[in-house]
Amino acid sequence: xxxxxxxxxxxxxxxxxxxxxxxxKQWSDSSFPFATLxxxxxxxxxxxxxxxxxxxxxxxxxxxxxxxxxxxxFSTINLELVRLAxxxxxxxxxxxxxxYLFGLIAAYIGWSI
Amino acid sequence: xxYIYVGLGGAIGALARYGLGLMVDSVGTSAFxxxxxxxxxIGSFILGWLTHKFLQTGKPSPQLVTVxxxxxxxxxxxFSTFSVETIxxxxxxxxxxxxxxxFLSITFGLLSSWVGYRVGTRQRKGxxxx
Numbered sequence: 001x002x003x004x005x006x007x008x009x010x011x012x013x014x015x016x017x018x019x020x021x022x023x024x025k026q027w028s029d030s031s032f033p034f035a036t037l038x039x040x041x042x043x044x045x046x047x048x049x050x051x052x053x054x055x056x057x058x059x060x061x062x063x064x065x066x067x068x069x070x071x072x073x074f075s076t077i078n079l080e081l082v083r084l085a086x087x088x089x090x091x092x093x094x095x096x097x098x099x100y101l102f103g104l105i106a107a108y109i110g111w112s113i
Numbered sequence: 114x115x116y117i118y119v120g121l122g123g124a125i126g127a128l129a130r131y132g133l134g135l136m137v138d139s140v141g142t143s144a145f146x147x148x149x150x151x152x153x154x155i156g157s158f159i160l161g162w163l164t165h166k167f168l169q170t171g172k173p174s175p176q177l178v179t180v181x182x183x184x185x186x187x188x189x190x191x192f193s194t195f196s197v198e199t200i201x202x203x204x205x206x207x208x209x210x211x212x213x214x215x216f217l218s219i220t221f222g223l224l225s226s227w228v229g230y231r232v233g234t235r236q237r238k239g240x241x242x243x
Contacts (some may be wrong), residue, residue, distance in 0.1 A: 110142020
């Protein structure tokens with residue numbers, strides 16, 4: 001059952017991340033990757049909260065490993081950073097700092113409340 | 114329909130993440146989150162490579178790039194686990210290990226993606242010459 005819970009959570013998580021990126025693409029044509037930043041900071045908060053508040057194995061597999069694990073992404077951050085590094089140094093710096101700074105703060109807040 | 118395929122790609126990516134994590138942990142446990150770092154670096158490389166190959170050649174199709182890139186690789190790698198593991202290291206008082214983890218993730222994550230990008234370009238040039 002472990003694999004089923006992870007797969008189910010990840011199925012939903014990946015769709016939510018993709019949907020948010022599609023919606024945000026329509027809102028703004030900014031080259032700043034707001035969608036990835038948003039899902040990553042929100043997901044870091046959610047996972048921090050989850051790990052601090054439950055030890056229930058099924059919930060951790062379904063929501064933690066599956067949903068939040070897939071809702072957030074690391075590979076896309078770096079792809080976007082490499083692209084920004086080539087043509088927009090200021091946005092590159094802003095995106096890098098805001099992702100790691102806000103992500104870690106969000107995880108800490110989720111963990112602490 | 115694309116949403117369903119992205120979801121399925123996500124499920125595969127997450128299972129691969131979990132499976133690789135178990136394999137790394139079976140080799141030996143450590144306070145340092147080796148498995149997440151490894152997964153994130155591998156995924157960053159593959160996404161860089163896949164995207165560049167697509168931009169250069171138009172293949173595979175944009176839909177397949179979305180399913181594999183956004184769905185599978187996007188879910189294989191994870192930012193939330195990285196963040197929470199860093200907080201856990203800090204809470205345990207392992208400050209330097211936390212700083213090392215963040216530093217390695219940032220620098221080698223960027224490097225992996227960039228190397229993937231470069232490998233994609235080189236393959237194309239090689240193919241043209243041959």
